[in-house]
Amino acid sequence: AQSVTQLGSHVSVSEGALVLLRCNYSSSVPPYLFWYVQYPNQGLQLLLKYTSAATLVKGINGFEAEFKKSETSFHLTKPSAHMSDAAEYFCAVSDSGTSYGKLTFGQGTILTVHP
Amino acid sequence: DSGVTQTPKHLITATGQRVTLRCSPRSGDLSVYWYQQSLDQGLQFLIQYYNGEERAKGNILERFSAQQFPDLHSELNLSSLELGDSALYFCASSPTGQPNNEQFFGPGTRLTVL
Secondary structure, three states, X not given: OOEEEEEOOEEEEEOOOOEEEEEEEEOOOXXXXXXXXXXXXXXXXXXXXXXXXXXXXXXXXXXXXXXEOOOOEEEEEEOOOOHHHOEEEEEEEEEOOOOOOOXXXXXXXXXXXXX | OOOOEEEOOEEEEOOOOOEEEEEEOOXXXXXXXXXXXXXXXEEEEEEEEEOXXXXXXXXXXXXXXXXXXXXXXXXXXXXXXXXXXXXXXXXXXXXXXXXXXXXXXXXXXXXXXX
């Protein structure tokens, strides 16, 4: 069975500071990995995904993530936080060994950005 | 706007009742997924359909059922509702239903059971 752990349910940064949201996964087969963002009262929007091509993945809004197999991690970073980045972020995994697209999500990290 | 539509946006009902949530996928997407988001359980996968056929099932309760119609829209039926069924229900769609597909999420239906 797959699982995702997001370290830190709340992260607070100052505007302009580095954003680092942590995600570790557990999977018996090489996974596909995703980061989604959820703004208040909205659905989820894909930020980026890893599907076994380049290990450093660039996404929308200046976010990127690096797949590290040895650490079973897929941490999300952004060099400089903006007030508009305040939202909840979800790391998710799907099983590359099946034809099912179901996503297993982490518990989410709420990002707060202070002026 | 993801292109996925869900109706209704809000639903308030009583325990023991039955409700139907509706989802229309993005144009061209053949696969539909249903997820439940609650404070205690987080985001949980319920069920996946591909071109009208059930493809994968998660921890979906027996009181819940779903289907995907020939025009590819999907409905999630929740019956004998309990207080604990109060949650945000998301529908998502993807082109082929494969695990490397991006899933496009609708705005959700917020169900409140009183």
